[in-house]
Amino acid sequence: MCKQSSQWFVAVKANDLAQVSKLLKRNANSTDRRESSPENLIFKGFGAIHYACLHGHLDLVQQLIKYELGLRTKQTVTFFAPGFSNNTKYKLGENSSCLDIALLQKQPEIIKTLMDSVHNEQNFDLLLGQTNTFNLPTIVTAGLCQYQAAYDVMNNMKVIQAELGLLTAGDVTLATNSAFFGRIECAKMLQRCAMDQNLRYYVFEMMLRKDASKRMVLEISKLEVDLVRYNTTQNEREEVQKIMEELTREAYTYALGKQDEKWENILAEYNSQNQDTVEIIPAVPEMVVV
Secondary structure (H helix, E strand, O other), rough: HHHHHHHHHHHHHHOHHHHHHHHHHHHHEEEEEOOHHHHOOOOOEEEEEHHHHHOHHHHHHHHHHHOOOOOOOOOEEEEEOOOOOEEEEEEEEEOHHHHHHHOOOHHHHHHHHHHHHHOHHHHHHHHOOOOOOOOEEEHHHHHHHOOOHHHHHHHHHHHHHHHHHOOOOOOOHHHHHHHHOHHHHHHHHHHHHHHOOOOOHHHHHHOOOOOOOOOHHHHHHHHOOOOOOOOOOHHHHHHHHHHHHHHHHHHHHHHHHOOOOHHHHHHHHHHOOOHOOOOOOOOOOOOOOO
């Protein structure tokens, strides 16, 4: 079994379509048992479709979609992610999808192929609407990236409706990521969602929640960060800051008008900001590795 499995993943890495076809029925939906070796691009817990997305093997992805579209990674791994930044390693949480990997590896043709495959409801549920071990849905991964194919995923209304509300608090929401990393397109998407009566609830909750260092999103947008490392500019971060200021005002007004315990608690947390802000350097969101 180990030898057969090794042959399978070697064939996938080599983009050997004939060998993959030969081994497909026996090995589809299996995951790599070899120990991770990032320098050799071997990752324990990856399936064939994950490797195909990692290496940019479009023909192979098309062949594997029928069998492995819903396959999730089985272990947290670390790799360079040019879709996020050329200068930083990324920690990919267990239970991530092939689309997450394609986004992080900046594979626009593969991203389009995967998104084209989810027009039917069953395939959509296989690929999207789930979170990994860090509670990140795919829309958060897309929001970290800075190229058109990723923006198309992030702005897809069906994706927004399925995933916007999956992560509204903590260190790695769409809002905190946009504020910290200067992701202007992500900020603009949140701005548009705040205009939608069915979506603003989630955006406004993000804006009034604190991160682990007791900082609000607006405060995070004003922190100094390594612009080169995170592939951003000061102008982008300042533009994001303006959007966060606007969204924070809107969120506060919205919360004042809500007459329920949840929003009363959120407002109490927000209003306590000046009393309990912890004066420490904020932790970089945990999926980023030095």
